[in-house]
Amino acid sequence: MIRNIIFDIGNVLTDYRWEGFLADKGFDAEMIKKIAKASIMHPLWAEYDRGTWTDEQVLAAFVKDAPELEKELHQAFENIAGMVTPELTLFPGYRN
Secondary structure, eight states, rough: OOOOOOOTBBTTTTEOHHHHHHTTTTTHHHHHHHHHHHHHHHHHHHHHHHSSOOHHHHHHHHHHHHHHGGGHHHHHHHTTTEEEEEEETTTTTTOO
């Protein structure tokens, strides 16, 4: 009997476009690398991705570990709409 079904959402059913997301917020390539190192590449990102940390908790942890990027981290992650978008080849009728 099947008890669980797991969907691989990131880059399968959706586009996980963190670089484009940060570029859309006005960050240049150098700042995108710094923000990524302090957040998306941070070990806590996996916990955040699993849903064990809230948006507020993880942002506070990122700022604690990279206080020189506090302004940029807040600008980047206070609103994460657009970081993950539907994979349009699977949803051709979707409109933003």
